[in-house]
Amino acid sequence: MDPITTHTGRAVALRRSDVDTDQIIPAVYLKRVTRTGFEDGLFAAWRADPEFVLNRPESAGATVLVAGPNFGTGSSREHAVWALRDHGFRVVVSSGFADIFRGNAGKGGLVTAQVRQRDVDDLWDAIDADPKVEVTVDLAGRTVTWGDRAVGFEIDDYTRWRLMQGLDDVDLTLRHVSDVQVFESQRPSWLPVTR
Amino acid sequence: MARTLAEKVWESHVVRRAPGEPDLLYIDLHLVHEVTSPQAFDGLRLAGRPVRRPDLTLATEDHNVPTLDIDLPIADPVSRTQVETLRRNCAEFDVPLHSLGDEEQGIVHVVGPQLGLTQPGMTVVCGDSHTSTHGAFGALAFGIGTSEVEHVLATQTLPLRPFKTMAVTIEGDLAAGVTAKDVILAVIAEIGTGGGQGYVIEYRGSAVKAMSMEARMTMCNMSIEAGARAGMVAPDETTYEFLKGRPRAPRDPDWDTAVQTWERLRSDNDAHFDREVVIDVAGLTPYVTWGTNPAQGAPLWSRVPDPATFADDNERAAGYRALDYMGLRPGTPLRDIEVDTVFLGSCTNGRIEDLRAAAAVIRGRQVTEGVRMLVVPGSVRVRLAAEDEGLDVVFKEAGAEWRNAGCSMCLGMNPDQLAPGERSASTSNRNFEGRQGKGGRTHLVSPQVAAATAVVGRLASPADLESTRG
Numbered sequence: 001m002d003p004i005t006t007h008t009g010r011a012v013a014l015r016r017s018d019v020d021t022d023q024i025i026p027a028v029y030l031k032r033v034t035r036t037g038f039e040d041g042l043f044a045a046w047r048a049d050p051e052f053v054l055n056r057p058e059s060a061g062a063t064v065l066v067a068g069p070n071f072g073t074g075s076s077r078e079h080a081v082w083a084l085r086d087h088g089f090r091v092v093v094s095s096g097f098a099d100i101f102r103g104n105a106g107k108g109g110l111v112t113a114q115v116r117q118r119d120v121d122d123l124w125d126a127i128d129a130d131p132k133v134e135v136t137v138d139l140a141g142r143t144v145t146w147g148d149r150a151v152g153f154e155i156d157d158y159t160r161w162r163l164m165q166g167l168d169d170v171d172l173t174l175r176h177v178s179d180v181q182v183f184e185s186q187r188p189s190w191l192p193v194t195r
Numbered sequence: 196m197a198r199t200l201a202e203k204v205w206e207s208h209v210v211r212r213a214p215g216e217p218d219l220l221y222i223d224l225h226l227v228h229e230v231t232s233p234q235a236f237d238g239l240r241l242a243g244r245p246v247r248r249p250d251l252t253l254a255t256e257d258h259n260v261p262t263l264d265i266d267l268p269i270a271d272p273v274s275r276t277q278v279e280t281l282r283r284n285c286a287e288f289d290v291p292l293h294s295l296g297d298e299e300q301g302i303v304h305v306v307g308p309q310l311g312l313t314q315p316g317m318t319v320v321c322g323d324s325h326t327s328t329h330g331a332f333g334a335l336a337f338g339i340g341t342s343e344v345e346h347v348l349a350t351q352t353l354p355l356r357p358f359k360t361m362a363v364t365i366e367g368d369l370a371a372g373v374t375a376k377d378v379i380l381a382v383i384a385e386i387g388t389g390g391g392q393g394y395v396i397e398y399r400g401s402a403v404k405a406m407s408m409e410a411r412m413t414m415c416n417m418s419i420e421a422g423a424r425a426g427m428v429a430p431d432e433t434t435y436e437f438l439k440g441r442p443r444a445p446r447d448p449d450w451d452t453a454v455q456t457w458e459r460l461r462s463d464n465d466a467h468f469d470r471e472v473v474i475d476v477a478g479l480t481p482y483v484t485w486g487t488n489p490a491q492g493a494p495l496w497s498r499v500p501d502p503a504t505f506a507d508d509n510e511r512a513a514g515y516r517a518l519d520y521m522g523l524r525p526g527t528p529l530r531d532i533e534v535d536t537v538f539l540g541s542c543t544n545g546r547i548e549d550l551r552a553a554a555a556v557i558r559g560r561q562v563t564e565g566v567r568m569l570v571v572p573g574s575v576r577v578r579l580a581a582e583d584e585g586l587d588v589v590f591k592e593a594g595a596e597w598r599n600a601g602c603s604m605c606l607g608m609n610p611d612q613l614a615p616g617e618r619s620a621s622t623s624n625r626n627f628e629g630r631q632g633k634g635g636r637t638h639l640v641s642p643q644v645a646a647a648t649a650v651v652g653r654l655a656s657p658a659d660l661e662s663t664r665g
Contacts, residue, residue, distance in 0.1 A: 015512075016513070016516070017512070018389070018488050022625065022627040022629060022630050023627065023628060027606045028607070030608065031230070031274055031277050032273070032277075033233035034234070045633060068509055069389060070392075075323070075338075076322055076324040076339060076340055078341040078342060079341075096392065097392075099392055099422070099424050100324060100337075100339070103340060103356075117509075156356055157215065158217055158354075169346050169354060170345065170349045170350065172354075174349070176211050177350070179210050179211045179219070180210055180219075180221070180247075180351065184221075184351075188452075189449075190445040190452060190453055191223060192223075192443040192444070193250040193251060193443075194251060194252060194443075195250055
C-alpha cells in the first residue's frame with residue numbers, strides 16, 4: 001500500500017445521505033475474482049443518469065468525494081473501496097461512515113475524513129460555487145482545507161498511522177505469531193472444528 | 196469490574212494488547228463464501244502463506260448459485276468462474292467446502308448454526324455483513340472485508356478497534372402474527388440506519404427470552420441494518436436445546452463443561468452500556484418498509500409518510516428520493532400497494548420456522564394471478580426438512596415456485612432478479628435501490644406478511660385473509 005500523508009485534489013459534491021454499498025457498486029459487479037478493474041461498477045445505476053454529478057465534465061479527474069451522513073452503509077464488500085480507488089478517489093469526506101466500509105477503506109488506502117455535517121454543507125457549497133476548488137486533506141494535521149477554510153476531521157490513530165506508513169496488517173500481526181501460538185495452546189479442546 | 200456479555204467474549208479472545216494499538220483478537224470460526232474470498236486467497240498465494248487454521252474455516256457456495264437446474268453447469272460464465280475459483284482455492288489451501296449439490300450447502304449463515312458450529316462465547320467472522328446472525332447464540336460475530344478475510348486466513352486473528360455497547364431491551368408479548376422481523380424493523384426505524392454505528396447491540400428483555408433461536412437469528416441478522424457491528428443474545432436453555440445433538444456441538448462428557456462455561460456468558464447486573472434503548476412490543480403490529488433503506492418502515496396499517504413532515508433535512512431529502520424511486524405517493528395506504536413478486540428466503544428468513552410460518556398462512560390458498568412467489572430455502576438441510584413435512588407441496592399447490600438453496604433474490608447475483616420497475620414483498624434484509632435487480636422496488640416484510648401478500652396481491656397480513664381459504 002502506498003503511504004499517504006497529505007492529498008490535494010478537486011472534489012465532487014455527492015449531496016446524498018445513506019449512500020449504501022449497493023449504490024457504490026451493485027452486486028452484479030462483484031463476480032470478478034481480481035482486486036482491480038471495478039471502476040465501471042462505481043455508482044453504476046446512478047451514472048446511467050446523464051445529470052448525475054459524476055457524469056458532469058467538471059467532475060472529471062476529481063479525487064475527493066464529499067458525501068452526506070452514513071456513507072458506505074450496507075454490505076461488507078471491499079469492492080466498494082476498490083471501485084472508488086479505481087475511479088481515482090483517494091479521499092471520502094463525510095459526516096459519518098458505516099463501520100465495515102471505514103475499516104475496509106483503511107486497508108485499501110482510501111482516506112475517510114469524518115467532519116461535522118455543517119462542514120460538509122459548506123464544502124458542498126464551495127464545490128458548487130467553484131468546481132475547480134482544490135481540497136487538501138492532511139492526515140498528519142487531521143485537517144480538510146479549501147480556500148481559506150480549514151476544518152478538523154476525525155480518524156482513529158491506528159488507521160491514520162497505518163495509512164501514513166503504508167503498512168500491511170498481515171505483516172504486522174505475523175510479528176506476534178508466538179502470542180497466537182500461546183493463545184491456541186490454551187483454547188478448550190471442546191471448541192468446534194470444521195472437519 | 197462489571198462487564199457486558201460482549202465485553203466478556205472480547206476479553207476472552209485477546210491474543211495481544213499493546214498501548215496505542217488495537218487488540219489482536221483470536222477468531223474461533225471463519226466462514227467463507229465465493230464473493231469476498233478470491234482476492235484474499237490471491238493475497239496468500241502472492242505472499243506464499245498457508246491458511247493457518249483450515250480446521251476453523253468453512254466455505255460454502257451461496258451468493259452466485261442458481262436455484263434451478265443445479266445439476267447443470269452454472270450458466271453465467273462470470274458466476275461460474277467465481278464458484279470454480281472458490282473450489283480451486285479450497286482444494287489448494289485445504290479448506291473444507293460445501294459445494295452446490297452437497298447436503299450441507301446453503302447460505303453461510305444458515306449452515307454454521309445448523310451444523311452446531313456457531314456456539315456461545317465464540318468469535319465468528321465472515322466476509323459478509325450478515326455474519327451478525329450468529330450473535331443469536333451469544334457469539335461475537337461480525338462481517339469483515341476481503342483484506343480482513345486474508346488476515347484471518349493467514350493468522351486466525353484480527354486487530355480490532357474497541358466498540359461501544361448498546362442494550363436494546365424488548366419487553367412485552369408479541370401478538371399473534373407478529374414476528375422477530377417486525378420487531379427488528381421497528382427497532383431499526385427507532386434508532387436509524389446509522390444509529391448503531393460503532394456499537395455491539397445486546398438484545399434482552401422478556402420478548403427476546405421468549406423467542407426461538409430462529410427468531411433471535413432473524414433479529415441479530417439485521418443488526419447491521421441499524422449500522423451496528425454485531426448483535427447478541429445471551430445464551431439460555433433455548434440456545435442449549437437448539438445446539439444439543441448437532442453434528443459439531445460438544446458431546447458428552449464435554450457438553451456439561453461447555454454449558455457451565457456458557458452459563459457465565461451474561462451481562463453482569465450492574466454492567467454499564469454506552470446506550471440503552473427500551474422498546475415495548477406488546478402493541479406491535481406487522482411492520483413493512485416503504486422506502487429504500489431499512490429504517491424507512493412503518494406499520495402495515497398505516498400510510499406512506501409525507502417527507503415534508505420530517506424534521507431532519509437529510510432525512511427529508513432521502514424520503515423524497517425514496518418515494519420517487521419506489522413510485523409511491525405520500526398518504527397512500529400501505530395495504531393498497533400492489534406487488535409483482537414475493538420472495539421468501541435469505542439469511543434473514545430462510546430457516547425452517549420461517550417456511551413453516553409462511554406455509555401455515557398460504558395452506559389451502561392461492562397465490563393471486565399475476566404474482567410470482569419464489570420460495571428459496573436457506574440451505575439444503577432446510578429444504579429437505581421442509582419436504583419431510585410436506586411444506587413444498589403446500590407452496591407448490593398454492594402456485595409458488597419451490598427452489599434450491601442459496602442467497603437468490605436477496606441480492607440477485609444469480610438469475611433470480613426483479614425486472615426494472617417490478618415491485619416485491621421480500622423477507623430479505625435490504626430494500627436498497629436496485630438491490631434485487633436494477634430498477635427493482637423492494638418492501639421488506641415478515642414471512643407471514645409475504646405469504647398473505649402473495650394471496651392478496653397487495654401488502655397484507657394474515658389477518659386480512661379471512662375467508663380466502665379455498
